[in-house]
Amino acid sequence: MNKTAIIFDLDGTLWGTSKKVLPAWNIVLDRYPELNKKLTQEEMNSFFGKTLDEIAEMMLPSVDEKKRLDFFIKLEVT
Template sequence: MDSIIFDLDGTLWDPIDTVKDAWNEEVWSRRPEEKELTREDLEGVMGLQLEGVAEKLLPHVEKEEREEILYACFSRENDLLSEQGGRLFPEVEETLQVLSENYPLFIVSNCHDGYIEAFYEAHGLERYFKDYENPGRTGLSKGENIELVMERNGLKDAVYIGDTSRDEKAARQADIPFYYASYGFGEAENYERKVEAFSDLKSLV
């Protein structure tokens, strides 16, 4: 193993309470008749790209308006996350410090542009990571973005750590091992290693 690539939501942090506030505020400003989005609603779309999020949360809204609302939500979400942050999983920073002294670390997330930067700004963790990527910048799938980060940084023996079957699929597409963060939001069945708490990753050193 020469490097570690992380998913973000459900792996490094839980941003849902902050995201929920931002989305409800933005949606109600445009469509006050909409029902309140719940934590459960947002857990169900974590890790999806734009089209999937739109179809799940606002299926009854016309596509053009739906996408306009979502981009406004993403912008408000970035602002609020930069200010308030999310909930880091226990011992994230301590574990990242240990890992970064032994491996280069990276983030590949299915998020919009500016989201990873908001995570960095809120929690001051940018110094632990060498590079990151997302479909908001590239338009690529998660698997393709993992491959892009590997190629860009000359990685030959990376592992990917995430919390969903979609993360597992992305790791398989990039032909690298998948470590399943079972404490996160999703489920996965086929993995090389199960991680029950983020601090367990210290054992990789």
């Protein structure tokens, strides 16, 4: 029996996408000047394989938890 499969690799395991998504993240962060945040390549690389909660805490450690989660929830709906 011949089967076909498609693999979606979104966490960087097979294909490192961090260089492609870094500019997009920085565009989004520019829309929120109160966060005063610009991501580096090293930071972006460290996010892959993490949960959204972990990424939020790593990305915005000085922002209180509720504001961090609100920011990421807004991203999910837009």
